[in-house]
Amino acid sequence: NVFECWRSKFTNSPTMIVMVGLPARGKTYISKKLTRYLNWIGVTTKVFNVGQYRRDATRSYNSFEFFRADNAEAMKIRKACAVAALKDVCDYFTREQGHVVVFDATNTTLERRDVILQFAEENGYKVFFVESICDDPEIIAANIKQVKLSSPDYVDCDKEEAVADFLKRIECYKLTYVPLDEDKDRNLSYIKIFNVGSRYLVNRVQDHIQSRIVYYLMNIHVTPRSIYLSRHGESELNLAGRIGGDSGLSLRGAKFASALGLYMTGQSISDLKVWTSHMKRTIQTAEALGVPYEQWKALNEIDAGVCEDMTYEAIQENYPEEFALRDQDKYRYRYPKGESYEDLVQRLEPVIMELERQENVLVICHQAVMRCLLAYFLDKTAHELPYLKCPLHTVLKLTPVAYGCKVESVFLKIEAVNTHRDKPEVQEVVFSYYNVLGFTNVCVCVCTYVCVYIYNNKYIYIYIHIYIYIYIYVCVYIYICMYIYMCVCIYIYIYIYIYIYIYTCVCIYIYVCVYIYNNKYIYIYIYTYIYIYICVCIYIYVCIYIRVCVYIYMYVCILHYITCHLADAFIQSDLKRWVRKGRRSGAMDWRM
Amino acid sequence: MKHRSHSEQHQGKRPRVPAAASSSSPPDGMEDTTPLKPRELTQNPLKKIWMPCKNGLPEKHISQRKVCMTNCPTLIVTVGLPARGKTYISKKLTRYLNWIGVPTREFNVGQYRREFVKIYKSFEFFSPDNEEGLKIRRQCASAALNDVRQYLTEDAGQVAVFDATNTTRERRETIIQFAEQNGFKVFFVESVCEDPDVIQENIVQVKLGSPDYTNCNTEEAAEDFMKRIKCYENSYEPLDEVLDRDLSFIKIMDVGQRYLVNRVLDHIQSRIVYYLMNIHITPRSIYLCRHGESELNVNGQIGGDSGLTAGGKEFAKKLSQFIQAQGISDLKVWTSQMKRTIQTAEALCVPYEQWKVLNEIDAGVCEEMMYEEIQDHYPLEFALRDQDKYRYRYPKGESYEDLVQRLEPVIMELERQENVLVVCHQAVMRCLLAYFLDKTAEELPYLKCPLHTVLKLTPVAYGCKVESISLNVDAVNTHRERPENVEVSRMSEEALLTVPAHQ
Secondary structure (H helix, E strand, C coil), X not given: CHHHHHHHHHCCCCEEEEEECCCCCCHHHHHHHHHHHHHHCCCCEEEEEHHHHHHHHCCXXXXXXXXXXXCHHHXXXXXXXXXXXXXXXXXXXXXXXXXXXXXXXXXXXXXXXXXXXXXXHHHCCEEEEEEEECCCHHHHHHHHXXXXXXXXXXXXXXXXXXXXXXXHHHHHHHHHCCCCCCCCCCCCCEEEEECCCCEEEEECCCCHHHHHHHHHHHHCCCCCCCEEEEECCCEHHHHCCEXXXXXXXXXXXXXXXXXXXXXXXXXXXXXXXXXXXXXXXXXXXHHCCCCCEEECHHHCCCCCHHHCCCEHHHXXXXXXXXXXHHHHCCCCCCCCCCCCHHHHHHHHHHHHHHHHHCCCEEEEECHHHHHHHHHHHHCXXXXXXXXXXXXXCEEEEEEEECCEEEEEEEXXXXXXXXXXXXXXXXXXXXXXXXXXXXXXXXXXXXXXXXXXXXXXXXXXXXXXXXXXXXXXXXXXXXXXXXXXXXXXXXXXXXXXXXXXXXXXXXXXXXXXXXXXXXXXXXXHHHHHHHHHHHHHXXXXXXXXXXXXXXXXXXXXXXXXXXXXXXXXXXXXHHHHHHHHHHHHHHCCCCCC | CCXXXXXXXXXXXXXCCCHHHHHCCCCCCCCCCCCCCCCEEEECCCCCCEEEEXXXXXXXXXXXXXXXXXXXXXXXXXXXXXXXXHHHHHHXXXXXXXXXXXXXXXXXXXXXXXXXXXXXXXXXXXXXXXXHHHHHHHHHHHHHHHHHHHHHHHCCCCEEEEECCCCCHHHXXXXXXXXXXXXXXXXXXXXXXXCHHHHHHHHHHHHCCCHHHCCCCHHHHHHHHHHHHHHHHCCCCCCCCCCCCCCCEEEEECCCCEXXXXXXXXXXXXXXXXXXXXXXXXXXXXEEEECCCEHHHHHCECCCCCCECHHHHHHHHHHHHHHHHHCCCCCEEEECCCHHHHHHHHCCXXXXXXXXXXXXXCCXXXXXXXXXXXXXXXXXXXXXXXXXXXXXXXXXXXXXXXXXHHXXXXXXXXXXXXXXXXXXXXXXXXXXXXXXXXXXXXXXXXXXXXXXXXXXXXXXXXXXXXXXXXXXXXXXXXXXXXXXCCCCCCCHHHHCCCCCCCC
């Protein structure tokens, strides 16, 4: 398992990445990006943004005054937030098996960093500081405009006011800011990033993961650019519904290639780089662009091993158990003698690194490869990744904005076959409905047979009784789910309104009778009383009715749950039997 | 694993797009406006790479090698006082770059000086007052730069490492000017070290063995060398954060404790920085070995995923004893994800890690075949492989070149780690070995890596000491020498002449 391999290779102890720097120095940008990258390469990582904790603690943000060093009350809140965040860090490492935590806060004071270092030492975590230093006012202003103005702190604020306030906020921090020092902090592990990556100071890199982080941080940049992802044009094997192989383009595929050429010319980018895989279909597509291009073996389509050149139907026929296993965990499933999506992600890591370094790039690749690349840019999980939609003849234009990526999907209006295979409907549901209906039918048949042929219609009333019972059961089972939801809504509605209505009536009535009419109209009182009594009865009746409905609903749910699990267990045991059989014959028991 | 070193670039025809079309978004009926006809593709039989062709003949490439990584060659210039490990870094970097497929050569100005003045007398030569010494040294530097120009412009080199002290700003200015004139990018690597122990160690290890001090007493030589350093110290101007802010450089402080990296310009510089940040000089040993003899080895079949034979298991046990006898406390064991290496590692009874990238070369359609069968089924492929074994890619499989790209992360991690035992496969071990022993692409596929033999590699001075330890368990031979005749038209017997004996 590659993931296990990464784990042990990286570290034995979890790592805390601690950001250091004044506000608006891109700390959150770096944190989010780094987290996205680490999660993608298979290291479970989470960001803890202390600013978010502060916002949760004090709902309303008034002004920069909050951040003044002499604001004792605010200081207390801020410290409490940091402590709360650290506590959650601890939870994440122990309960959720996290591997890396990015602690996103200013951490500008020695004191605060000491708290963190002590915390890490107590728990046995490694600490790596990432400090971002920037003295270019233009960059800072751009950053404030881009991300800080849309922050919840400034929702109903005038823009200029907000900028002025934020600048004052930075000033508050500047008073107590102590940067990491070459001499004093010589024993710490850190990277200092100057002016958005024009210079780096790296100190004491301890292990594999830190070395990877440093390499990544040294390769990212913030120059505006776009990345275009596209698949090759429709290939002959696509038409035939086969996977893998190394075929050429179909007629429509060739048409797409020239359409792509026009589209890219329309984008008018002067220094566009074009990358293809080593496969014929991508190279043919790139040839039509008439620009220089580079071939990467790493961009080749996922290796389907023994299933190369097969249709899905053929795979189902020849390797049904493999096919089922793949549907269960498409991300981790490795084709016999082939690759898994997980392998693919490892293979594509250098491509991502180079994409981060480059500016405008068009990547002409393949379905599985494009899914992996897209998952990186859109921060998708391993479960979503293999089901991302990357249709043929569609260019995805990715433009980095603020903390994420904007995606534009451009269909070039040339027909192509669909090669996307959705995850099959969860089998348990299908099976349980199927089982219930089947069960009912069998019962009816058996009853009919018993009544008519054996007992010669002697016990016809039993038959009818059973039949009605089953009929009701099925009806209730199928329809009640929908009704019950409505009932619950009505119940709440009635409960509230009737209550208010009755109380108001009674109050008004008493007032009217006793004080105004001096009990002259006592008959009205009685009349109203009866009316109210009926109302209450109805109310109670409705309550009981609803309660019964709820009970039935629960009963049905439990029944549904049981049947589902029975069906599921049946399928599972069957699958496991297959797998076990395969293992035995496939000699997987290599441990001596 | 940057796959760019064997990336190819094709210069297509400039698109003849009508002016109207260039400003419009994709129009609909474009059958009529198709701007150009794509060229036909043909597959290179050796490398199995698709390339454009005309009338059945491949179109000429626009300099395959220049494209990868940079558009212009790079000149790496070392900066630092003597005995700061400049030559160590240069040699190591050159070895690494050559291995990943970037043609690189190292130019040691000290070497030029030694050739120029055959006999070295004393540190006086380096004294700033020594007019004649200065003149000679300047001449040597310009001779070296001349050779750099020749190498980068005419001999298709991509990176030149200019190994000299370059301690003055004036000297560096000359080099920058030289590079600008020739269109080279310059990247400085400065090594700063204040720790006298490290310097002393370095002098004892490499400088005393230098030709300058062959007939010298050790202590005298050390003393002379310290004085030589003093000569440089007065005029030493380190790279400055502010003054040299426009230069691309990496400053390595105290043997990798701290790094200052400024203005990394392109891919190759970024790779160099990453590499330099991962190497270390802690003494350690790397053990390379293949899995024990497998069932397919005995049958003379290549590839596959078979288990160990009785002999292979015997080797695994012996290996365990051998490793225990070495008495290393924190040994890491790496295997591939194939059964035979995992079985071998299991016998060691220590934790181990599986790397998919350590898997044996993928022989594609030839997997699990005997050499005789390959000759039988694919005589053309077999001959092509013998012609250029390094670049030859099996149909639907890999070449040694691919393998080197795949193994790059392993090498990087090996550089980072200390004591490691790598249980791998023949082709993989050849690639790893070639890196440590600085072998060329031609030698690499014929390196001898027999079964049941452990290679112990220990870094010394500028290279690696190799000890080959046979564990005395019999195994089949799997090494096939290059036959005399590699022509496509050769007879089957000639092709099979060097196939090792098997069942």
